[in-house]
Amino acid sequence: MQRAFRSFFLLTTLTLVGGLHTAGASSRAAIQDTIVVRLPNQATLTLTVRDAAQLRQMKNYHLDSLTSRLAGYIAQAESAAKKSTTDQVTLQFYPDKDQPGKNLPEQIRITTRKKTANANRVDVLLNKSFGVTVTTDADGSKSYNAGEGKSKEQRQAQRDSTRMKRIEGTRTTSNFIFDLGLNALVNQKQYFTPAGQPEAVDLRTEGSRYVNLGFNWDTRLGGKRSPVSLVAGPEFAFNNYMLSGNDKWVSANGRTDVVRETDGRQFKKTKLATSSVNLPLMLQLKLRDAHYKPTFILSAGGFAGYRIKSHTKLKYTSEGTTYKDKDDGGYNMENFLYGLQGTVGYGGLELFAKYNMNNLFKANAGPDTQVLSFGLRLSGN
Structure with a gap:
């Protein structure tokens, strides 16, 4: 399954790289390129990149093994959130230091929040370039959303949450x-x-x-x-x-x-x-x-x-x-x-x-x- 996923991902990447070269250079700065991968378990993985050069770098991360590694990291983060007295917990992992020479990410930062009645959300940041959001629905289905940093709406939501906690806590x-x-x-x-x-x-x-x-x-x-x-x-x-x-x-x-x-x-x-x-x-x-x-x-x-x-x-x-x-x-x-x-x-x-x-x-x-x-x-x- 891991090899099949890797082959599918690389094939999709090469297809999009070819398409990127035909796009206008003036529109590339304004429009980001996107890969959407639908997995058999109804999860969706979305990757958003600035340009073709950044997309080519993705093959260095060995995403098939990285996916398995992320599953273990996310499980640790969810377990820590359940035991925590705060609303969210942030854990940091360093795969490249643990296994040098295997082209693994330098840093993975995972922020998970306590499970609510509807969903449990987990934010994953690879290096500071690629961000992944993992959402677990009430029935246990997971959805993944990867993008470059936080959107304007996400930053505003974080400011609103901080302001609300300050008001309610004081x-x-x-x-x-x-x-x-x-x-x-x-x-x-x-x-x-x-x-x-x-x-x-x-x-x-x-x-x-x-x-x-x-x-x-x-x-x-x-x-x-x-x-x-x-x-x-x-x-x-x-x-x-x-x-x-x-x-x-x-x-x-x-x-x-x-x-x-x-x-x-x-x-x-x-x-x-x-x-x-x-x-x-x-x-x-x-x-x-x-x-x-x-x-x-x-x-x-x-x-x-x-x-x-x-x-x-x-x-x-x-x-x-x-x-x-x-x-x-x-x-x-x-x-x-x-x-x-x-x-x-x-x-x-x-x-x-x-x-x-x-x-x-x-x-x-x-x-x-x-x-x-x-x-x-x-x-x-």
Whole structure:
């Protein structure tokens, strides 16, 4: 049987080699040549080569004896897979070192996976040039598919499998987050300056920036592929409230007010800056595509925090000299912070919004207003 198979294979090879010489040279680079051998046991052996030169090299491998040798190697690989605690096992054999001088392959690498309800698949790699896939059906029939390396679909399937195992095997993940956005004053009620004049706080939009840094721990709720998780983690936020016009922040007599400059100085910057530490707690819905990559992300919840520090900064020019005056203080601002926040995103783009339910200043000690922060979020999702 082995000699018959070898004769049949060599005859098929010589026939195809003759046909290859008649094919156009320009199409050879784009189209691969194929030999299909149907065996009596309903198995199919398919060989795919780049050109006639590579095909001629196949006669050096003595495929009749190699087939018997592969059967023993595959049996060892299947036995190892049954005993393994992992989903797949890879074994390597070196026939040329075991029996030098017989033109055997330098290396045979066999990867076999545990048997499922439908089939057990075994991948065999000869040297790194010819790949063979052996599939055993439920009734015990084997099919062979040999080709040069892995196809694009096979590589994609391997990436998908690796990504899926990482998702299913890790219940809690950590992500670094970076928020960059703007601050706005909302629900602002009219208040009166010490002189009894009604006054409204008008912020300069581009100067009232919001920056947030932190780590979020994402804990999956439910099964291995559940899209719902609980998100929590420490965050450090920095808020700037920059006034428009020639107004400035003034803290005096237990109050913080916005006062118009009367000394003739023209301000370039008049801002109130704060820093705080916050702890968010949100429910998150994260959908994935067919390749297990994140697509739509929606999260919503609340936060609590504490103001760490605050200061004002004035920047102005007088007689050709630029001055920067900085004054640290509490500025009658609320120390304990709380509110609602959420994110929405698709693919690599994610937006955030954060609403402080607490007033920016203590009652009757400053403008009666709350803060809304919004912008772009960058994270490791």
